[in-house]
Amino acid sequence: MKLNRRNFLSLGVGVVAGTTLSPLPWKLMDDVSIWTQNWPWTPVPPDGEVTYEKSVCTLCPGGCGITVRKIDDRAVKIEGIEGHPVNDGGVCLLGLSGLQLLYGPTRIKSPLKRVGERGEGKWQTISWNQALTEVAVKLGELRSNDRSHTVACISGSDQGTVPGLLNRFLTAYGSPNYIRTPSIHDSYEIALSLMHGGQSSAGFDVENADFVLSFGSGIIDGWMSPVRMIKANSIWKNEKSKVVQIEPRLSNTAAKSDTWVPIKPGTDAALALGLAHVIIKESLYNKDFVEKYAFDFNAFKTIVLESFGPDDVAKITGVDKKTILSLAKQFAGASKPLAICGRGQGKTPGSIDEVAAVHALNALVGNINKPGGVWAVSQPDYIKWPEVQMDAVASSGMKRERVDGAGSEKFPNANYLLNRWVGAVNSSKESPVQALFITDANPCYTLSDTSVVKKAFDRIPFVVSFSSNINETALNADLILPSHASLERYEDVPLSAGLTKSVIALSKPVVKPQFNTKHVGDVIIEIAKKLGGSIEEAFPWDDYETCLKATLGDKWDALVENGYWSDPDFGVPPWEGAFATGSMKFEFLGVVRARGGEKDVQAKHLFTPVTIEGNEKSYPLTLIPYDSLRLANGSIGDPPFAIKTVEDTVLKHKDVFIEMNPETAEAYDISEGDYAVLNTPKGKARVKIHLFDGIMPGLVAMPTGLGHTGPDEYLAGKGINFNELIGPVEDADFGLDVVWGIRANLTKA
Amino acid sequence: MTTLDDKAKEVSPDVVGDTNQTSSPDNCNCENKGKDSGGFILLFFIIGLAAALVAGWIIFPKLLYSQKKQPIDFNHALHNELVEEGCESCHFFREDGSFSGVPKLAQCIECHEEVQGEDPEEEKFVETYVANENEVPWLVYSRQPDCVFFSHAAHVKAAEMDCTVCHGHIGESTHLKTYEENRISGYSRDIWGKNIAGFKKNTWDRMKMDDCAKCHQKETGSKGACFQCHK
Numbered sequence: 001m002k003l004n005r006r007n008f009l010s011l012g013v014g015v016v017a018g019t020t021l022s023p024l025p026w027k028l029m030d031d032v033s034i035w036t037q038n039w040p041w042t043p044v045p046p047d048g049e050v051t052y053e054k055s056v057c058t059l060c061p062g063g064c065g066i067t068v069r070k071i072d073d074r075a076v077k078i079e080g081i082e083g084h085p086v087n088d089g090g091v092c093l094l095g096l097s098g099l100q101l102l103y104g105p106t107r108i109k110s111p112l113k114r115v116g117e118r119g120e121g122k123w124q125t126i127s128w129n130q131a132l133t134e135v136a137v138k139l140g141e142l143r144s145n146d147r148s149h150t151v152a153c154i155s156g157s158d159q160g161t162v163p164g165l166l167n168r169f170l171t172a173y174g175s176p177n178y179i180r181t182p183s184i185h186d187s188y189e190i191a192l193s194l195m196h197g198g199q200s201s202a203g204f205d206v207e208n209a210d211f212v213l214s215f216g217s218g219i220i221d222g223w224m225s226p227v228r229m230i231k232a233n234s235i236w237k238n239e240k241s242k243v244v245q246i247e248p249r250l251s252n253t254a255a256k257s258d259t260w261v262p263i264k265p266g267t268d269a270a271l272a273l274g275l276a277h278v279i280i281k282e283s284l285y286n287k288d289f290v291e292k293y294a295f296d297f298n299a300f301k302t303i304v305l306e307s308f309g310p311d312d313v314a315k316i317t318g319v320d321k322k323t324i325l326s327l328a329k330q331f332a333g334a335s336k337p338l339a340i341c342g343r344g345q346g347k348t349p350g351s352i353d354e355v356a357a358v359h360a361l362n363a364l365v366g367n368i369n370k371p372g373g374v375w376a377v378s379q380p381d382y383i384k385w386p387e388v389q390m391d392a393v394a395s396s397g398m399k400r401e402r403v404d405g406a407g408s409e410k411f412p413n414a415n416y417l418l419n420r421w422v423g424a425v426n427s428s429k430e431s432p433v434q435a436l437f438i439t440d441a442n443p444c445y446t447l448s449d450t451s452v453v454k455k456a457f458d459r460i461p462f463v464v465s466f467s468s469n470i471n472e473t474a475l476n477a478d479l480i481l482p483s484h485a486s487l488e489r490y491e492d493v494p495l496s497a498g499l500t501k502s503v504i505a506l507s508k509p510v511v512k513p514q515f516n517t518k519h520v521g522d523v524i525i526e527i528a529k530k531l532g533g534s535i536e537e538a539f540p541w542d543d544y545e546t547c548l549k550a551t552l553g554d555k556w557d558a559l560v561e562n563g564y565w566s567d568p569d570f571g572v573p574p575w576e577g578a579f580a581t582g583s584m585k586f587e588f589l590g591v592v593r594a595r596g597g598e599k600d601v602q603a604k605h606l607f608t609p610v611t612i613e614g615n616e617k618s619y620p621l622t623l624i625p626y627d628s629l630r631l632a633n634g635s636i637g638d639p640p641f642a643i644k645t646v647e648d649t650v651l652k653h654k655d656v657f658i659e660m661n662p663e664t665a666e667a668y669d670i671s672e673g674d675y676a677v678l679n680t681p682k683g684k685a686r687v688k689i690h691l692f693d694g695i696m697p698g699l700v701a702m703p704t705g706l707g708h709t710g711p712d713e714y715l716a717g718k719g720i721n722f723n724e725l726i727g728p729v730e731d732a733d734f735g736l737d738v739v740w741g742i743r744a745n746l747t748k749a
Numbered sequence: 750m751t752t753l754d755d756k757a758k759e760v761s762p763d764v765v766g767d768t769n770q771t772s773s774p775d776n777c778n779c780e781n782k783g784k785d786s787g788g789f790i791l792l793f794f795i796i797g798l799a800a801a802l803v804a805g806w807i808i809f810p811k812l813l814y815s816q817k818k819q820p821i822d823f824n825h826a827l828h829n830e831l832v833e834e835g836c837e838s839c840h841f842f843r844e845d846g847s848f849s850g851v852p853k854l855a856q857c858i859e860c861h862e863e864v865q866g867e868d869p870e871e872e873k874f875v876e877t878y879v880a881n882e883n884e885v886p887w888l889v890y891s892r893q894p895d896c897v898f899f900s901h902a903a904h905v906k907a908a909e910m911d912c913t914v915c916h917g918h919i920g921e922s923t924h925l926k927t928y929e930e931n932r933i934s935g936y937s938r939d940i941w942g943k944n945i946a947g948f949k950k951n952t953w954d955r956m957k958m959d960d961c962a963k964c965h966q967k968e969t970g971s972k973g974a975c976f977q978c979h980k
Binding site for chain 1: 789793796797799800804809810834847849852894895896935938941945946
């Protein structure tokens with residue numbers, strides 16, 4: 001018996017026959033096909049019970065109501081709440097991507113202590129006890145040396161219990177230096193306080209307006225509350241309401257408007273006054289309002305008629321006389337006209353002259369506190385904590401002037417001046433801020449001239465960040481006490497982004513905290529307890545949740561169930577009694593008087609062009625920023641989902657494009673896609689060129705929201721941060737940063 | 750097989766023809782060799798056949814499935830006696846109509862927060878899972894591949910089918926059988942069925958697409974469209 005060729009073949013045939021007669025090939029084929037249809041390495045989300053949790057999106061100030069779809073304990077989708085007063089079922093790109101900020105790998109998982117140099121990104125994981133003790137020891141030291149006033153806090157908001165607790169802590173500790181990050185709300189708040197009297201924020205009844213005159217507001221590019229504005233835009237289309245967009249660049253908003261009026265940048269106030277001139281001259285204004293409820297109409301009339309004729313205004317703004325006349329007539333002729341301002345998304349304060357002039361237009365047509373108009377909305381007044389019993393150190397600390405000079409003799413009308421705060425830290429021999437807390441803000445990215453901001457941070461010996469990922473500011477901190485992500489925590493969010501209702505929303509822990517993080521509210525209470533004495537006494541709550549429930553009282557149940565609470569008694573006051581100025585009337589020249597135009601009102605008091613940095617000779621171009629809904633440019637940068645939606649005429653690979661009119665490009669002998677070096681007095685950047693007919697010749701525009709250093713590979717290192725190329729321009733009377741652009745030159749790379 | 754023999758025989762005269770005709774002993778040897786090799790060929794064929802059949806029917810199924818023990822040996826019969834609504838007491842439908850499937854720890858804790866009886870399996874359950882709030886990693890015999898959509902509500906509620914039609918009498922079992930996991934697909938052996946040839950006696954012996962289709966054909970007159978289950 002030999003295994004020769006024949007036998008071997010026979011054996012083989014036998015094996016084949018036997019295999020065919022066994023289930024092996026058929027079963028294998030079946031299993032392999034199942035395997036290939038369900039690759040085991042493809043993640044399959046686990047099945048489970050579907051539930052929805054209502055909350056509020058806190059990724060921008062918009063305040064959209066969200067309902068989070070969960071499978072068992074895992075959040076899987078963010079949707080808008082139907083019928084919510086802000087977004088009525090809608091949700092934006094950033095909001096949709098919120099889960100990536102919750103589950104993304106860049107979350108900070110426990111308290112971190114810096115071990116390398118500032119900005120180096122070398123951290124050591126420490127325990128919460130050690131972290132809080134270090135903070136308490138540092139604060140204790142400063143306080144015992146009578147330097148409590150050198151502690152400051154930068155926050156993205158000043159409303160609600162968390163900012164309230166932080167502010168309360170500073171008061172009990174002895175520092176007046178609570179600072180909110182700048183935005184158009186600063187300008188509106190100052191303008192309203194001077195024209196209406198009292199403290200209020202501007203509400204815009206956009207849904208009911210039938211003629212919208214927008215001075216550069218990126219209505220559908222993320223202005224105020226993005227989803228609400230997009231919904232309003234749909235209403236306008238359905239109702240055939242007119243939208244006029246005035247800005248030097250064809251933004252999405254301009255493209256979707258009925259009329260786009262290109263204007264020389266920075267001259268919006270002059271145009272508004274020009275329109276006022278026509279309205280007054282042709283007697284198209286609301287006589288009832290102007291005569292009965294306005295204090296100084298005649299003085300306003302005189303100066304406007306004298307100095308802002310259409311010919312003059314046409315020269316200043318570049319908008320032709322015919323358009324000025326026609327716009328004025330259309331605006332005054334509409335039944336519910338609304339004039340708004342706040343450049344782009346309104347992330348920078350902008351000129352108060354502009355707000356005052358635009359608001360005066362609303363007043364002229366009597367569309368104040370009326371359907372479709374601008375409302376002065378006072379914030380819901382529900383935080384009723386006992387007054388802080390300050391000890392001697394706290395009292396003396398609180399008497400000190402704020403580092404930023406807000407509320408001082410020089411800037412009595414300003415509440416917060418973060419741009420000046422940076423200057424003050426940099427210009428003193430020893431930093432007037434010795435310890436800094438930052439929450440819900442990223443000033444090292446969002447403020448004009450970031451290098452100067454970073455320099456200021458370098459001068460502050462102790463910086464504590466509450467960020468939940470390593471953003472530009474956290475990178476320059478000494479300690480990071482990571483906060484819960486927004487979907488992991490309770491927090492009341494009073495909605496203030498241009499809403500005409502008094503609404504409080506509640507952010508709820510949709511999922512349990514994923515990492516060793518702590519609520520900012522709890523951190524404050526625990527530090528207060530560690531410091532003891534009158535500071536501890538100012539915080540009689542065991543923890544933040546107890547504090548929040550006690551503060552919200554009978555609103556709590558409604559907040560938990562609906563995600564928001566709307567004041568049922570809220571209504572804007574009728575004109576009679578609506579104004580709390582000295583005259584108890586609307587004051588057209590309120591802002592002018594604050595500028596020193598008390599007796600002799602001059603045109604310069606109403607409109608002084610904001611001079612941007614750089615001389616025209618060395619820098620023949622003007623660089624302006626533009627905001628887009630696809631690029632988050634606030635304290636939170638684009639999550640991966642969002643950055644993937646950016647067009648390749650904005651960002652290609654790591655290169656950012658600047659928009660340039662083909663006419664300008666010809667002068668520079670530059671074409672589409674060419675590399676160039678953009679120089680401004682503040683910095684330079686390598687950019688690519690995108691030729692765009694929708695931008696005025698002589699201007700170049702750059703997107704905001706790029707050029708991050710973190711937190712992940714999807715965002716970091718892509719494009720340039722516009723704020724690196726621009727510096728602040730301070731309003732001499734109000735202290736705000738009113739910059740709108742900077743001069744620039746370009747060299748072909 | 751005969752063909753092979755014939756061929757062998759046919760080959761011999763040719764060989765003879767080519768050689769010297771007087772050398773007959775060689776010729777005889779050749780024929781004998783041919784007969785012998787024909788037998789061996791058959792033998793080898795049978796060996797091959799038998800080996801393949803043994804491999805295919807006996808060894809292959811053993812190799813294909815890995816044996817896994819359930820984390821806790823759950824006694825369905827015992828629990829079934831204590832509950833009022835049969836299977837649905839624990840395997841219930843949620844308010845939205847979706848089926849809860851294997852109970853979560855939260856349900857078990859309703860009774861088993863503390864050890865109640867003397868069963869070591871219960872003690873193990875309480876100590877390992879309840880105390881640490883860890884979900885039990887049950888191995889689900891009837892778990893279908895991810896590309897299959899199945900609605901319990903449509904079958905149990907709308908068509909009023911009994912659980913046993915597909916799941917058999919697991920509710921009466923006192924122990925959980927060994928979970929046999931297909932090493933290739935990762936799913937349970939119960940989907941293909943215990944019988945490696947795919948034969949079945951009872952409706953619950955197998956849970957393949959053909960079984961779904963057969964029942965659908967019988968009950969609804971149509972096997973159904975692809976997208977009904979493969980969405």
